[in-house]
Amino acid sequence: MWIIISHNMADALDQIFSALADPTRRQILVMLLEDDMAVTDVAEPFEISLAAVSKHLGILASAKLIQQERRGRVKWCKLDPQAMHIAWTWMQGLGQFEHIDLDGLEAFLEETLKKD
Amino acid sequence: MWIIISHNMADALDQIFSALADPTRRQILVMLLEDDMAVTDVAEPFEISLAAVSKHLGILASAKLIQQERRGRVKWCKLDPQAMHIAWTWMQGLGQFEHIDLDGLEAFLEETLKKD
DNA sequence: TTAATCGTCAACCAGATGGTTGAATATTCT
DNA sequence: AGAATATTCAACCATCTGGTTGACGATTAA
Numbered sequence: 001m002w003i004i005i006s007h008n009m010a011d012a013l014d015q016i017f018s019a020l021a022d023p024t025r026r027q028i029l030v031m032l033l034e035d036d037m038a039v040t041d042v043a044e045p046f047e048i049s050l051a052a053v054s055k056h057l058g059i060l061a062s063a064k065l066i067q068q069e070r071r072g073r074v075k076w077c078k079l080d081p082q083a084m085h086i087a088w089t090w091m092q093g094l095g096q097f098e099h100i101d102l103d104g105l106e107a108f109l110e111e112t113l114k115k116d
Numbered sequence: 117m118w119i120i121i122s123h124n125m126a127d128a129l130d131q132i133f134s135a136l137a138d139p140t141r142r143q144i145l146v147m148l149l150e151d152d153m154a155v156t157d158v159a160e161p162f163e164i165s166l167a168a169v170s171k172h173l174g175i176l177a178s179a180k181l182i183q184q185e186r187r188g189r190v191k192w193c194k195l196d197p198q199a200m201h202i203a204w205t206w207m208q209g210l211g212q213f214e215h216i217d218l219d220g221l222e223a224f225l226e227e228t229l230k231k232d
Numbered sequence: 233t234t235a236a237t238c239g240t241c242a243a244c245c246a247g248a249t250g251g252t253t254g255a256a257t258a259t260t261c262t
Numbered sequence: 263a264g265a266a267t268a269t270t271c272a273a274c275c276a277t278c279t280g281g282t283t284g285a286c287g288a289t290t291a292a
Binding site for chain 1: 279283
């Protein structure tokens with residue numbers, strides 16, 4: 001299986017990876033793994049403003065990592081696995097992983113944790 | 117089933133995903149899939165300056181997506197699959213694309229992170 | 233109708249990012 | 263030694279990013 005990297009594909013990867021590069025946005029995705037949520041509820045655990053969270057959600061939506069649907073005055077957010085799958089597949093092509101390399105993960109973690 | 121995301125893990129993901137967010141850097145990674153390369157050779161197909169490419173390589177190296185080794189006046193760059201694997205595993209947890217033993221991963225991570 | 237809630241918009245700000253150029257540092261070749 | 267090659271450094275610049283605040287439109291509740 002190989003990946004044709006079109007212009008559009010590159011654009012999509014730009015958006016997906018830069019969306020994933022922010023820890024707040026990653027945390028939002030993890031929260032949405034549990035359940036669909038309204039914007040206000042997504043914002044609740046964060047210390048930043050609602051407007052900032054709304055922007056984060058907009059970025060996630062335009063990267064197609066989430067879908068948003070307005071019902072009444074509430075805008076529901078849910079995960080959309082498609083975009084993540086695209087990036088994941090691209091990475092798989094580069095890493096040629098097949099299984100989870102726990103030894104590598106352990107080595108990484110030990111290396112990183114030493115620095116505390 | 118849950119994944120404990122340590123402080124350092126989040127930092128690592130920040131670096132990895134923002135490194136991957138740039139199309140030049142992604143293209144460099146694809147080039148290195150073929151073969152290890154010197155900085156000048158990496159820079160050759162790009163229209164930007166050598167210094168700019170050197171910076172990109174520095175970013176990839178500090179995200180641990182590549183390793184750099186100086187031999188004489190030449191600095192060789194090669195892929196380092198470890199970091200990509202970390203991000204890939206994180207994404208897999210979110211996308212649930214294929215079967216993966218998250219319980220085992222969780223146990224492993226909790227065990228490792230206890231050492232803090 | 234009036235008041236409260238949900239979310240976005242617009243303007244603004246500080247800091248990060250990706251690029252440039254020219255000088256500097258090693259290292260290797262002649 | 264002197265010249266060429268490989269790479270980085272430093273200063274600078276324009277643009278992007280993530281945050282703020284206050285005002286605003288839309289929807290629901292009293």
